[in-house]
Amino acid sequence: MKAITQDTYGQADVLQFKDIDMPVAGPDEVLIRIRAAAIDAGTWHLMTGEPYLLRLGFGLKRPKVPVRGREMAGTIEAAGANVTDFKPGDDVVGTATNGTFAEYVTATTARLAPKPASLSFEQAAAIPISGITAVQAVRDTAKIQAGQKVLVIGAAGGVGTYIVQLAKAFGAEVTGVCSTAKTELVQSIGADHVIDYTSQQIPAGRYDVVFDIAGNRKLTEVRRALTPKGMLVLVGGENGGIWLGGMERVLGATLLSPFVSHRLRNVLAIERRKDLEFLIGMIEDGKVKPVIGRTCGLAEVPGTIKDLQAGSARGKTVVII
Ligand SMILES: NC(=O)c1ccc[n+]([C@@H]2O[C@H](COP(=O)([O-])OP(=O)(O)OC[C@H]3O[C@@H](n4cnc5c(N)ncnc54)[C@H](OP(=O)(O)O)[C@@H]3O)[C@@H](O)[C@H]2O)c1
Known part of the structure; x- marks a missing residue:
């Protein structure tokens, strides 16, 4: 599958758009076909490995997870034997620690919520983080x-x-x-x-x-x-x-x-399904709307991150996959 990966910490030119192996879901995980992901400020902190404090959790010399991106919306392709809350074919939104600038990701379901039909994949991907x-x-x-x-x-x-x-x-x-x-x-x-x-x-x-x-x-x-x-x-x-x-x-x-x-x-945000569902409810009630300032394709992620680092963000930037 296609993905945006990095072997070493650095600026956006360390990011590579390349083919990698498909992930395989464990018994407690689902495999998701990603339709849209979003870029947040945390993306480039993980890319650069700065501040150094975060390397204690994410890898001292290089990122433990090579694929960047943490939030996404997509469709469940396969579910592990122990998964009871979602099934293949369900559209979901949430965060996944294995990297979401990719065609597929595996995730545990605690940080996923059902994607309402009233929201597009792009809108949904702009919600989680x-x-x-x-x-x-x-x-x-x-x-x-x-x-x-x-x-x-x-x-x-x-x-x-x-x-x-x-x-x-x-x-x-x-x-x-x-x-x-x-x-x-x-x-x-x-x-x-x-x-x-x-x-x-x-x-x-x-x-x-x-x-x-x-x-x-x-x-x-x-x-x-x-x-x-x-x-x-x-x-x-x-x-x-x-x-x-x-x-x-x-x-x-x-x-x-x-x-x-x-x-x-x-504030040190904790990614929780119930808060994701709370916000989705407010969006469905028309009280809040996701603001999408820019969209790009997977291959354009490195250039887009450079622009965002320079302060160009208007609401969320969404990657269409
Ligand atoms: N605590 C947590 O758990 C948590 C979670 C998520 C994100 N964050 C942090 O929150 C920050 C923002 O994240 P984000 O995803 O919203 O970033 P973002 O989408 O890139 O937006 C940052 C905004 O800051 C504005 N800005 C820059 N300099 C400014 C200034 N001098 N005065 C007022 N506004 C200024 C920029 O717009 P202008 O053109 O208006 O300057 C830009 O729109 C980052 O530091 C991120 O790491 C923390």
């Missing part, structure tokens, strides 16, 4: 209440477009922060106010909750936007050092937390 992260940030960490003033920094990206819509659906007054070319997009998904960070300042002392997804500002800078008892929710972190990356800000927030009135929280 960014959508689950947003659900856990908005509903579980911030516990957003109607009437709260919420700021979303990084509002136009994969996670941000879901956080804006979920916070609106929970009744908040939402301000999205993005670059000039993406202000219309952020408005179109329901933000009450948009701040173009290239020409406007974020007002001080105004927001009950700040979600920092872009993750490239200092803690003092993002905390300035909060009301005295406001909550900062750290979702992304892109500016740390080579060893710890975004974890540096998380550690800084943990050390600072006892000494400030702000509540400082971090």
Whole structure:
């Protein structure tokens, strides 16, 4: 089968589009024919192996799993003997740790949900990682209440477009922060106010909750936007050092937390079927929609990742397979 693989950590030119052996499902797994996958920021952290901290889990010298990609939608081709919740022919959406920039993948079923007929494979593939992260940030960490003033920094990206819509659906007054070319997009998904960070300042002392997804500002800078008892929710972190990356800000927030009135929280998303189903329900109810900014074919993944690393993301980027 065709897949995007890598033998070593590095920039997008380490990715190869090539033929590899078909995976075989174990007794607790299903084999899925992938129809669409999506690229998220985690894709290039795994590709580069940076920050180095992640190599402890994903492979010290090279990635243990050579095929990139973690989220997808497709159709079950075969099911292992112990699988009872899905059967061949079922359309599913979810995450798979064996690499989803490929024609087939094997997966355990705990992180899969049925794909509703009302969603295309492309729309469904755009849900799992960014959508689950947003659900856990908005509903579980911030516990957003109607009437709260919420700021979303990084509002136009994969996670941000879901956080804006979920916070609106929970009744908040939402301000999205993005670059000039993406202000219309952020408005179109329901933000009450948009701040173009290239020409406007974020007002001080105004927001009950700040979600920092872009993750490239200092803690003092993002905390300035909060009301005295406001909550900062750290979702992304892109500016740390080579060893710890975004974890540096998380550690800084943990050390600072006892000494400030702000509540400082971090999100480490856990891929769970029930959260995937929760978001799919909201999409079916018309309260949230997956935003797909760009699509590409499997062979175009390396070039597309280069563009995304440069900050071009508008919602999700979907690979049609
Ligand atoms: N905590 C978790 O469990 C978890 C889960 C998933 C992802 N993440 C992290 O969340 C972050 C975002 O992921 P993603 O998939 O949403 O990435 P993405 O789709 O590439 O979007 C990132 C967005 O950040 C924006 N941005 C860049 N600089 C900015 C700035 N100075 N101010 C405001 N916005 C800025 C970019 O748009 P502009 O053009 O508007 O700048 C871009 O749209 C990454 O660091 C990722 O690793 C964390």
